[in-house]
Amino acid sequence: MPTLPLEASSSHVLAIDIGGTKLAAGIVSGAGVLLDSARTPTHAAEGPDRVLDRLLDLCRTLLRRSSVPVQRVGVGCGGPLDTVRGLILNPPNLPGWLEFPLVARLQQALDLPVSLDNDANAAALAEFHFGAGRGTRHMVYLTISTGIGSGLILNGELYRGKRGNAGELGHLQVRVDGRACNCGGRGCLEAYASGTNIARRARELAAQHPASLLARSVPDLEAITAQTVLQALQAQDEVAVQLWDETLDLLAAGVASTVNAFDPERIVIGGGITNFGDLLFVPLRERVAARAMPALWSGVELCRAELAADVGILGAAAVALRERQGLPV
Ligand SMILES: [Zn+2]
Structure with a gap:
């Protein structure tokens, strides 16, 4: 439909x-x-x-x-x-x-x-009406930039919950008792995978590995951003690879849980993280496939937002x- x-x-x-x-x-x-x-x-x-x-x-x-x-x-x-x-x-x-x-x-x-x-x-x-979600009835939108935002389109309708705040997928808890999150919780996806927190985790790792490209590519560690991580990753810096590997695992856990909970046709990902391109989408699809229930993952498209x-x-x-x-x- x-x-x-x-x-x-x-x-x-x-x-x-x-x-x-x-x-x-x-x-x-x-x-x-x-x-x-x-x-x-x-x-x-x-x-x-x-x-x-x-x-x-x-x-x-x-x-x-x-x-x-x-x-x-x-x-x-x-x-x-x-x-x-x-x-x-x-x-x-x-x-x-x-x-x-x-x-x-x-x-x-x-x-x-x-x-x-x-x-x-x-x-x-x-995205549902004019972008990458066209033609679906069940779509999950996830935007990963400074923070993580999301919206659930279920059966052609925006799912709002009792007061309009439903669908905070950035606050899915992907690690029990993990890093503290802005929301007051712990172990939320956002506490690891938002642009801000990718950069924060990168600074911590760079401090432990001062010889890494990640640490050496900036005048001081405070200058590290998600973009710095991408560049170090493209140069196959071991520390950046380790950081991105953990980030992908946690993102896959969040997306797989979402697939298992909502049985969507399409997951649309937007925001600055899409700059990681195939370094994001290719391994994320593989890892979600390995984690989600096969019957629910079957046929799900995980794609990039279109509207920029x-x-x-x-x-x-x-x-x-x-x-x-x-x-x-
Ligand atoms: Zn949170």
Whole structure:
């Protein structure tokens, strides 16, 4: 059965992507075509009212120059948030947004209905409708960058859980009593495999192996990033190989558990980690195959996300378009 037919719609929406470093907005058609876009720095330290003013300037500029009528606004924003009440609860990258009534404020200022979701769920919907998830009904989206975000599309619907926070696959516990995680738990996938934590683990290993290429390729160990790890890995540095081997095992454990739990057709992986290319996807498929239940892994595609830089705006658009068409959001 094909993806739900947003393509058939002639709606246009204003899509807003609120990040800790930049605000982006765009006019998007029902087929997921980005007709116009604009962005500006968030300056998050200035607090929600000033950020909202700048965001509204961006939106009004786009609406003024749009040649098509816009029926709805969609917003993707880092969580935690309350999608039922339209509140931003207290995201770590947006200081001062404590129970901030974003939906009500935008509705009042723009005089349009507003739909809100967290950025990972929005990105999952974007890949589902317009990207690498097209044609599926059961899709898992995993984005691995600074942190790990994810979204579950089950039976054609975004699975939200009781308050809208379901699908935190970055916090699957892949190692009992393992490394401490930002969420307060231990042994979470994110505590090992996010870009930030790959770099952190690399620094620790480099300190133990000062003669390694990983250690010698930077002026000081604090300069090590996930990109440094990739370069050392490409040069077959033993320490980088060991680090990546452990990372792949833990990622495979998380993905295999997800496959066993949800029986998806496709796993779509996005974010900076996809820069590892075949060094990621080829061994990850093999290791998931070795760990997942064969009947559930059979036929599952593990592939790269397609939407790249515009995924935030297209995700916010998908949230609005689904709501406009009365699809479950
Ligand atoms: Zn965690």
